[in-house]
Amino acid sequence: MGNTIAPRIENAEKTGVLQVSGLKLKKVPEQVKHLRNLRSLDLSNNKIENIDPWISVLKNLKVLNVENNKLKCFPAELYLLTKLESLNGNSNFLINFITPGAIVNLNELSCLRTVNLSHNYLTEFPVELCLKSIPINVIDLSNNQISIIPNAIASLQAIEINLNSNKISIISNGIAQCERLKVLRLEHNCLRLENFPTELLTNSQVSLxxxxxxxxxxxxxxxxxxYSKYMERFTAMKKKAA
Structure with a gap:
């Protein structure tokens, strides 16, 4: 395995891009911590169970892809990756977004644009991301076990939220206060009509x-x-896209 990784590390020193996908890795290679100028790290399709706290030394990291591994959570040190733009944790064993019990403030992730945590085992909405300072464009939480959209959602800056195929039964009225939210996907959940916040229709920016x-x-x-007021926004969005 070392012979396979060595040339990739050497190349990453020059390019700032490291791709070690599909190498059956059980941990992030120690050599990676020395790649201080690394911008993109692809660890997808391995067997990694933990990301070590030293990931925080990668101050220039913009893209972190750990899709299809065995992660149960991300380390609290994630907040130190202040240049991170894309986080892909799709298809892992995530039960929690961040290490349970950790006191973490992700305010510094002011470059984060896309978060994919789909196909995991999350039971709670990752409220750590519900901050005015994180300008997320898209957050994909589809195919998890989330049952409640909490009050903290009001501070989420996402343009699109995908919560398809969860167990959503309760939605906080605060979701109508999401300033940038345009697209909300809630297909295949456990919603009853009486629990749907009509503020989303009457008093929000959501157009789909x-x-x-x-x-x-x-x-x-x-x-x-x-509903008619929502349809006005929907129609206007369609015309704008045409």
Whole structure:
């Protein structure tokens, strides 16, 4: 394995890009900590169970891809990757976003644009990301076990939230306060019509709401107060995209 990694490390020293995907790695190679100018780290399709705290020394890292590994959480030191733009933790064993019990403030992640934590075992919405200072464009939490969208959602800066195929049954009214939110995907959850916050229809910026596959008839959804106002935003969005 060392012979396989060595030339990749050498190349990464020159390019700032390290790709060690599909090498059956069980941990992040120690040599990586010396790549202080690394901008992109692809660890996908391995068997990594933990990311060591020393990941924080990679101050120039913009892209971290750990898709399809065995991670159960990310280290609290993630907050020190202040240039991070893309985080892909899709298809792991994530039960928690950040190490349980860790006191962490992700305020410094002011460059973070995309977060993919889909196909994991998260039971709680990652409220650590609900900060005004994190300008996320897209957060994908589909195919998890999340049941509640909490009050903290009001501070999330995402333009698109994908929560398809979870167990969502309760949504905080605060979601209507998301200043940048345009697209909300809630297909195949456990929502009842009486628990849907009509503020999303009447008083939000959301122009696309996907709710097929929940515990109500779509015809009843169309009759909710404010649906016509939502459709005005939806139609305007379609015209703008045409």
């Amino acid at each position: 709401i996907c709710v097929d596959g929940n515990s109500f008839n779509m015809k009843d959804f169309y009759n909710l107060p404010g």
